[in-house]
Amino acid sequence: MIRILLAEDDDVMREYLARALEKSGYAVTAVDRGTAALPLIEAEEFDLLLTDIVMPEMDGIELAQKAGEVRPDLRVMFITGFAAVTLKAGKAMPQARVLSKPFHLRDLVMEVDRMFEVGEFAGLN
Template sequence: MIRILLAEDDRVMREYLTRALERSGYAVSAVDRGTAAMPLLENERFDLLLTDIVMPEMDGIELAQKASEIAPDMRVMFITGFAAVTLKAGKQVPQAKVLSKPFHLRDLVLEVDRLFEAENAGFN
């Protein structure tokens, strides 16, 4: 099963995203800030870091950079509602996918599915 670490400071958004991804067959561990994600990254294996960019204590870009040191094969997808932040994320973590808010939950699941299509094809 593909494991996703979700870092999103908005509780309602975090719950919606978790439910949508779990319904689609993903295992999700959700935290409310980047600093809470670090111990999980150090002690567990995740296939995808799905993170908001603008969060207190540690933003999603810094989290993604630290995560790539710990788990270089883990994929990264940013979610944000700020266009300027999207540009910054693209420059600092160029291999990451950026999904701009607002988005439909179905679009998020489709993007995550696309990231793992090759691996999922082997399980069918």
């Protein structure tokens, strides 16, 4: 089973994202900030880091960069509601995907499926 580490500081958004991904067959561990995610990345195996960019204590870009040092094969997808940080994320982590808010939960699941070429969307990219 594909394991996703979700870092999202908005409680409602975190719950919705985790529930949608779990219903689609993914194992999700959810935390409310980057500083909570980093020890998990060091201690456990995850296939995807799904992180908000703008968070307190440690932003998603810094989290992804530190995660990449520990787990170079960890895939990264950023979610953000700020257009300006989308460009910053693309420059900092060009191999990462960026999903801009607002988005439909179906779009999130479709993008994750594409990253792992699973589900009904396999082979569409």
